[in-house]
Amino acid sequence: MIGHVGSFVSAPVAFIAAQNVAKGGRVQPPESCLPVIRLDQIDPKRHLLIAGPTASGKSALALRVARAQGGLIVNADALQIWSCWRVLTARPSPEDEAAAPHALYGHVAPGVTYSVGDWLRDLAGLLERRLIVVGGTGLYLTALTQGLAYVPPTPSEIRAEGDARLAAEGGLARMVADLDPATRDRIDIQNPARVQRAWEVLAATGRGLADWQADTPPPLVAPDQAQRLVVTADRDWLARRIALRFGQMMQHGALEEVRAMLPHWNPGQQWARAIGAPELVAHLRGQMDLPTATERAIIATRQYAKSQRIWFRGRMKDWSPVSADAENTRND
Template sequence: MTPLHQIDPGRHLLIAGPTASGKSALALTVARAQGGLIVNADALQIWSCWRVLTARPTSDDEAAAPHALYGHVAPDVAYSVGDWLRDVAGLLHRRLIVVGGTGLYLTALTQGLAHVPPVPPTVRAEGDARLATEGGLARMAADLDPATRARIDTRNPARVQRAWEVLTATGRGLADWQADTPPPLIAAHDAQRILVTADRDWLADRIAGRFHAMMRQGALEEARAMLPSWDPARQWARAIGAPDLVAHLRSEIDLPTATERAIIATRQYAKAQRIWFRGRMKDWQPVQADAKSTDRN
C-alpha cells in the first residue's frame, strides 16, 4: 500500500478498489495517523439492515476514527447517487477520506453528476413491472435512445431501468441530461486519488475467506431478519449474497450451495468493479494491495 509519507494530509483522500482488497484498512490507518473523516462510497454499505453481509466497518473501527454514511439509510427509503452527493456535500468542511468500490459514486464525486428530474412513482412502478416480465430487460434496453444505450451496461437491470424511466418521464435520454453535468464536488486538484489494485487469484481467495467469516459472524441471521420484508426488486435486496441466503432460508437450496453462489457473485462483482476502474478512472494513482492486510474491504 501507499506509505503514509506519500499521502498529503492537506487534501481530501479518495480510495477506490475492488471488494476485499484492503482499502478500508488503508483509510483507517490514514485517519488515525493524519486525521480526517472516513466517508463511505459503497452503495451496499449505506443500508441499515446489512452490517455483516456488506462488510461495513466494525464498532471497533468506528471507535478508532470518525466514520460517516455507513448504514444510515433505512430499507424502505429510495437512495440514489444524487442523494449520496448531497450527503457528502454537507461534510466538505472537513478533510475527507472517501473510501469504497462503487465506481458511479466516485466518478460522480470527481467528475460531476447531471441533475436529472425525479421520476414519478407511476413511471417507476411501470418500470418495475416491465423489468419483471420475461425478456423485459432486453425490451427496455431496446427502447432507450441510441446515445444512452451505447453508454450504459445493458446487462445491468438497475442501470437500464433507470435510463428507461428518465427517458419515459422527461422525453430526454439520460445521455442528453448528462451532457449538462455541473462541476464536481471534489475536483482532481483538491484530492489525492488512489486506486487499490490486486492480483485476481489473491483477491478471489480473499473474497472466499471473507464470506466464510461473514457466515460465522451472523450474515445468515441478518438475512433471516429481512426475510419477512424480502423483495428482490428493492435496492437493499441487491446486497451481494442476500438473494442466495434468502433462497436457502426458503428451503430452495442448501447452505453450502448458497455460500458458493454468494462467493461466485462477489467475484463477479469484483470483476465488474475492475472493468469500471480501468475504463473510467485511468488517471487515479494505482497502488498494489497489501498481501498482509487482514481488512475485509
C-alpha cells in the same frame, strides 16, 4: 506500507486456512509491478479517495491513514449504507469506528429509496473536514469527482410502458431506434437497462439523456482537491480473499443478520441487493443447503468484484493504481 482484506468456505478452506496460519494469519498478495503506497506518500492536506474491489483492503488502508494523519472516513459503498447489514457487507467494526471517525455507514433504513444524488448531498455537508472517502461503488466516486447530471425521476406510467415495450419481441431494437442520436451514440445499446432508462428519460421529458448529461454541474471534489487511489489485486489472489472473508462473515453472524430480515424480505428493494443475501435467504427458506448457498454467494461476490474492476479500468483511468498490501488484512 498499505492495502488488503479476508474471507473463506468449503473445500478450499482448509488449504487457505493452512496458508493463513503459515503466513501469520494473512493471505499474501502476489508479486506486483505496481507500488505499495506508503503513508509518507499520502498528502494530509488534501482529501484522499480510495477505490478498490471488494476484499482488496481499501477500508484497512483508510483506517491506517486516519489513525496516522487524521480525517473523517466516509463510506462510498452503496451496500454499506444500509442499517440492517453490518456483517454481510463487511462494514467497519465497532472497534474500527471507535479508532477513527466514520460517516455514512449504516445510516439508511431498509425500505428507503437512496440514490447517488442523496449520497452526494449527504457528503456535501462534510466537506469542511479532511475526508478519506473509501468504497467500491464506482458511480459514487465518479459522480463525486466528475459531477452528476440532474435527470428528473421517471413517472410510474412511463416506467410501466418501458417495461412492456422492452418485454415485447424486438423491443430492445425498437427502443434503440427511438432514441435521439446523441444518446444512442453514447450509451451501450446492448444493455437493456441502459436503453430503457434512456428511452424513459426521452419519453418523460422530451429531452435526450445526453442532453441532460451535458448540463452536469461541477464536481463536489475537483481532481486537484484530492489524492485519488485505486487498490488493485491479482484476480486469483482476490478470489481467495473473497472466499476466506465470506467464511469469516458466516462465523461472525451473517446468517443471523439475514434471518432477522427474512420477515421483511423483498428482492425488489435496494437493501436486498447485498451480495450473498439472496443465497442465504434461499437456504433459510429450505431451497438449498448451506454449503451450496455459501458457494453461490462467493461466486456472486467474485462476479461483483469483476464488475467493479471493469468500472475502475473504464471510468477511472486518471486515478493512481496502487498494489494491495498484506499488512491490510482486516475486513473491507
